[in-house]
Amino acid sequence: MQGKSRETFSSGLAVFFATLGSAVGLGNIWKFPYLTGENGGGAFLLVYFLCILLVGIPVMLCEFYAGRKTRKNAFGAYQQIKPGPVWKHIGTMGVGSAYFIMFFYSCVAGWVYYYLFKALKGDFIGVTLETAKAQFGATVVGPYSPIIWQVIVLIVVCAIVAAGVQKGIEKMTKTLMPVLFLLILICDLRAITLPGASEGLQFLFHVDFSKLTAPVILTALGLAFFKLSLGMGTMTTYASYFTHDNNLFRTAAKVATADTLVSLLAGIAIFPTVFSFGMEPGAGPGLLFMTIPLVFSQMPLGNLLLIAFFFLTSIAATTAMLSLVEVPVAYFVEEKGYTRRSAAILTGIIILAFGVLASLSADKSSLLGHITFGGKGFFDWFDYLSSNIMLPLGGLMIAVLIGYSVSKADIEKEFSNGGTLHQEGIITLFFFVIRYVTPALLIIVFLNSIGIIR
Numbered sequence: 001m002q003g004k005s006r007e008t009f010s011s012g013l014a015v016f017f018a019t020l021g022s023a024v025g026l027g028n029i030w031k032f033p034y035l036t037g038e039n040g041g042g043a044f045l046l047v048y049f050l051c052i053l054l055v056g057i058p059v060m061l062c063e064f065y066a067g068r069k070t071r072k073n074a075f076g077a078y079q080q081i082k083p084g085p086v087w088k089h090i091g092t093m094g095v096g097s098a099y100f101i102m103f104f105y106s107c108v109a110g111w112v113y114y115y116l117f118k119a120l121k122g123d124f125i126g127v128t129l130e131t132a133k134a135q136f137g138a139t140v141v142g143p144y145s146p147i148i149w150q151v152i153v154l155i156v157v158c159a160i161v162a163a164g165v166q167k168g169i170e171k172m173t174k175t176l177m178p179v180l181f182l183l184i185l186i187c188d189l190r191a192i193t194l195p196g197a198s199e200g201l202q203f204l205f206h207v208d209f210s211k212l213t214a215p216v217i218l219t220a221l222g223l224a225f226f227k228l229s230l231g232m233g234t235m236t237t238y239a240s241y242f243t244h245d246n247n248l249f250r251t252a253a254k255v256a257t258a259d260t261l262v263s264l265l266a267g268i269a270i271f272p273t274v275f276s277f278g279m280e281p282g283a284g285p286g287l288l289f290m291t292i293p294l295v296f297s298q299m300p301l302g303n304l305l306l307i308a309f310f311f312l313t314s315i316a317a318t319t320a321m322l323s324l325v326e327v328p329v330a331y332f333v334e335e336k337g338y339t340r341r342s343a344a345i346l347t348g349i350i351i352l353a354f355g356v357l358a359s360l361s362a363d364k365s366s367l368l369g370h371i372t373f374g375g376k377g378f379f380d381w382f383d384y385l386s387s388n389i390m391l392p393l394g395g396l397m398i399a400v401l402i403g404y405s406v407s408k409a410d411i412e413k414e415f416s417n418g419g420t421l422h423q424e425g426i427i428t429l430f431f432f433v434i435r436y437v438t439p440a441l442l443i444i445v446f447l448n449s450i451g452i453i454r
């Protein structure tokens with residue numbers, strides 16, 4: 001099955017856009033701005049940048065190594081790097097994490113699609129705080145609309161993945177990522193020319209070191225993981241489709257930089273707007289789904305901007321989901337002998353079976369909202385288990401495996417593309433970081449996330 005018929009991306013540009021498409025997602029548009037604003041603005045940003053540099057990029061490079069070297073899905077890749085009963089389960093856990101993330105991610109993506117649809121219909125014209133809240137409540141509580149939109153998201157995503165690496169993932173990400181950049185820039189231009197915009201920019205960028213406590217630093221580290229799609233085999237799987245002459249260091253640096261840029265641009269679009277209309281910079285889903293329709297609908301050309309905003313958010317959510325779905329699909333195709341199409345359908349069905357639980361429990365007043373285990377409902381458990389436990393653990397295992405089981409000569413060979421690139425200095429630095437710095441930081445975040453240290 002593997003080897004002869006395995007697809008790759010067609011060019012370096014395709015590699016860049018697909019990988020960026022995975023990184024850019026709902027994380028940039030609501031998680032990043034809100035966490036940055038809440039945790040000290042500029043000071044949090046500095047820590048986040050350090051996390052990207054010392055943990056994010058190194059783990060991404062380890063995943064690139066594993067994927068491109070073996071040209072296998074996440075399970076097969078780690079099994080080949082270190083055969084035996086333990087390390088292949090980086091891949092098993094990766095497939096598990098991909099599902100857990102998709103259970104709630106597909107639900108939020110469904111809300112985003114629904115909001116795009118509502119914006120197109122003009123439902124938000126003349127909206128007030130009360131009606132904006134009521135519309136969000138009706139969307140989340142359902143019970144039918146969240147599930148219908150979740151099914152639509154899954155059909156779109158699984159159909160693109162089923163179409164293949166080049167005809168599906170590559171084609172969509174190459175077309176959509178530039179559109180996303182353009183739309184976000186338009187929203188930014190509008191936002192920074194609003195009266196009172198500077199207050200919003202200040203909220204985002206002011207440096208307040210007193211807010212930098214241990215949990216805040218750990219939040220930045222967790223965000224770096226989720227943001228760059230690390231620790232669960234997504235980047236491993238995508239790298240297995242990279243071209244043989246791709247400069248892995250350069251791709252990792254470009255993707256991390258562009259992803260951070262999108263996050264900053266999203267913050268710049270959201271906060272000046274929020275402040276200019278005298279609203280509270282509320283947290284999480286509330287910010288995106290209640291505040292944005294309200295403020296955009298009150299400005300000139302507001303409904304068009306609102307359509308642009310939810311269109312770009314839909315693009316971000318969709319391209320991130322492609323990479324999530326590709327993890328189990330590549331696994332089913334290569335390890336279990338499924339066709340791409342049936343693997344995509346099976347994956348869609350599994351996500352829906354459990355994702356429905358996320359949809360029906362997202363709000364406390366929704367159908368399953370009152371069912372909780374240890375204070376968390378289904379939606380929160382899916383989010384917590386994947387982001388706080390599975391990703392850091394996966395990232396730690398990946399860094400330790402590559403740092404201690406792969407020889408420096410092998411690393412050099414893969415990163416220099418068989419000797420054609422000369423990067424000795426940076427390879428030595430990379431080797432040092434993944435052996436000592438990254439695992440140490442990850443052990444701290446992991447112990448914290450399971451509550452052993454505070």
Ligand code: PHE
Nearest residue numbers: 023025026027226227229320
């Ligand atoms: N990086 C994506 C985002 O920010 C989420 C994601 C996590 C995608 C893990 C793939 C794997 O929304």
